[in-house]
Amino acid sequence: MSVLGTLVRKEFRQLRRDPALLRLVLILPVMQLLVMSYALNNDLRHLRVSVLDDDRTPLSRRLVEAFPHGVTFTPGPGAEGEAELGRLLREGRCDIAVHIPAGFARDVSDGRSPAVGLAVDGSNSSIAGRGAGYAEALLTREAARLATENGRPGGTPVKPAVRFYHNPELESRLYMVPGIIVILVTIISALVTGLAVVREKELGTLEQIRVTPVTPLQMIAGKTIPFALIALVDLILATLFAVAWFHVPMAGSPLVLLLGVFLYLVVTLGLGLLASAVSDTQQQAVFTVWFFLVFAIMLSGFFFPVQNMPPWARALTWLNPMRFFMAIVRGVLLRGAGVGDLAREFSMLALMGVAAFGGAVALFRRASD
Amino acid sequence: MSATSSTSTSVDGLAVHVRGLTRRFGDFTAVDGLDLDVREGEIFGFLGANGAGKTTAIRMLCGLLQPSSGSAMVAGVEVGRHARELKRRIGYMSQRFSLYDDLTVDENVEFFGGIYGLEGAPLRERSEELLPLLGLADRRRTQAGALPLGYKQRLALGCSLLHRPRVLFLDEPTGGVDPVARRRFWDLIYAQAAAGTTVFVTTHYMDEAEYCGRVSIMVQGKLVALDTPGGLKALTGGRDMQDVFLRLVEA
Structure with missing residues (x-):
């Protein structure tokens, strides 16, 4: 047996003796590959189209029906007025808003070019550009066909007025920068907290503290408050930088963002603590958190829209706190969303915070028996 | 200190009073029906081979x-029912140097004092009193990680004494240091016992066993002997504690 062979064999033996690590390096990558290959794609799928038909004529209804209910477009919630249509777009409840103004049918039959409004959520630039192009082509073609049927072949065709909301230039930077902020906050809070706890486990200081009157709750609070503050400072710095340097708009209220990050930190700190509770070494803790992070990022809508995922993957994203915090950060920065617009996101984070932090406290209690 | 009715039923003059104490892990019994009494102010040696159940008992x-x-x-305090009150009254120092290497001597003292609610003037007084005793008075700004092992152990001892515990548990406190440093450590233990602190100590050094008032020896979860070092030598016919230990453990 060569020296190199001896060294390699010893490494494999040690790996085999560490089942937690073995699981992490063998099983989890396969799981990630399986889930992500099927879950993630950047195709145009399930764009939710909300239509406001102020014309209410057979002709306008035919234009509405021009959007096929298929893979690319699905019907979004209906709107009663322009204000509501705008709100649907702002709250992220539809991706494309179509407004057919009163007089559409008359314009078509008179050979005038009817002013159809097409507004697109530009916060995800890659989808918005292609989605808008697709929708625009569809409307133009359908309106031209309606004009021909009404005896105005080749009459002035419809040219929908396309507007992009939230990111009018369709810069991907505006979409990516808030996402990167979310990832930074997650890494700082979950990974660093988890490591700090496991480090004390390795050093034996955790055991030393357990023979003192310090309660598990005090112990956890003492461990998480400093990292919560650091993550908060990171968020503020990164947001200032994003606004000042990358010209990301701060469309909404910073207070809403702070409430969101507070709820989110409870979740991620809780998850960091959970990872530390199931890890005996810093190596295991890093792998555990890393595994969570890759899943969380991929299923957060950071690169790939959640609506593009198959139903089972979309269901999985409901367990993903990053998905909801991503929606809050993008919503506040790009769309100016308020607490009411993000009620679902806030409640999900609150629920997850209670679960993750409660679970961590329970585990620490049990470990101190 | 709060003294509720359930925590003040101590047997007079006894710091540790154990009857039938047992701990099982699955079908393995680590500690099996332990009975022992330790008097207040006594230095009690808790001996046994590795894996005999000492650490589980402690x-x-x-x-x-x-x-x-x-x-x-x-x-x-009844163990297992009033854990927090118990922890206020005891000190614990383990075989592993479990202080913060990246904090200075003073910062470690401040941390462990603060955990017991000791701060401000009382903490300053207590560390002024302890640090010279421990030979650490001129190392207060040194990071613990930079101290020689013997000093680290004395610092760990000091941190476990800050809150004036009534019973001090030492789990192999002197592992890995030279005889001079060990002797110095034991001088400190004697001083603490003389001041009324009960010391419950495990060790693998048989010369240290000779320093104890009484010594118990544990084999496979059970106590096989408990007497003064002299009494144990007479009982087993051993020349010294090393001999006594080998005869009892290998019997």
Whole structure:
């Protein structure tokens, strides 16, 4: 047996003796590959189209029906007025808003070019550009066909007025920068907290503290408050930088963002603590958190829209706190969303915070028996 | 200190009072029906081979582990029922140097003092009193990680004494240091016992066993002997504690 062979064999033996690590390096990558290959794609799928038909004529209804209910477009919630249509777009409840103004049918039959409004959520630039192009082509073609049927072949065709909301230039930077902020906050809070706890486990200081009157709750609070503050400072710095340097708009209220990050930190700190509770070494803790992070990022809508995922993957994203915090950060920065617009996101984070932090406290209690 | 009715039923003059203390892990019995009494101010040696159950027993007495059955009173508190009160009254120093290497001597003292609610003037007074005793008075700004092992152990001892515990548990406190440093450490232990602190100590150094008032020897979860070092030598016919230990453990 060569020296190199001896060294390699010893490494494999040690790996085999560490089942937690073995699981992490063998099983989890396969799981990630399986889930992500099927879950993630950047195709145009399930764009939710909300239509406001102020014309209410057979002709306008035919234009509405021009959007096929298929893979690319699905019907979004209906709107009663322009204000509501705008709100649907702002709250992220539809991706494309179509407004057919009163007089559409008359314009078509008179050979005038009817002013159809097409507004697109530009916060995800890659989808918005292609989605808008697709929708625009569809409307133009359908309106031209309606004009021909009404005896105005080749009459002035419809040219929908396309507007992009939230990111009018369709810069991907505006979409990516808030996402990167979310990832930074997650890494700082979950990974660093988890490591700090496991480090004390390795050093034996955790055991030393357990023979003192310090309660598990005090112990956890003492461990998480400093990292919560650091993550908060990171968020503020990164947001200032994003606004000042990358010209990301701060469309909404910073207070809403702070409430969101507070709820989110409870979740991620809780998850960091959970990872530390199931890890005996810093190596295991890093792998555990890393595994969570890759899943969380991929299923957060950071690169790939959640609506593009198959139903089972979309269901999985409901367990993903990053998905909801991503929606809050993008919503506040790009769309100016308020607490009411993000009620679902806030409640999900609150629920997850209670679960993750409660679970961590329970585990620490049990470990101190 | 709060003294509720359930925590003041100590047996007079006894710092540790253990009856039938047992801990099972699955079908393995780590500690099996332990009975022992330790008087206040006594230095009690808790000996046994590795894996004999000493650490499990100490972890139960410190409130770190629930007993499967049996009872134990430590410093007047029933173990397993009033863990927090128990922890206020005891000190614990383990074989591993479990202080913060990246904090200075003073910062470690401040941390462990603060945990017991000791701060401000009382903490300053207490560390002014302890640090010279420990030979650490001129190292207060040194990071603990930079101290020689003997100094680290004395610092760990000091941190476990800050809150004036009634019972001090030492789990192999002097592992790995030279005889001079060990002697110095034991001088400190004697001083503490003379001041009324009960010392419950495990060790693998048989010369240290000679320093104890009484010594117990544990084999496979059970106590096989408990007497003064002189009494144990007479009982087994051993020349010294090393001999006594080998005869009892290998019997």
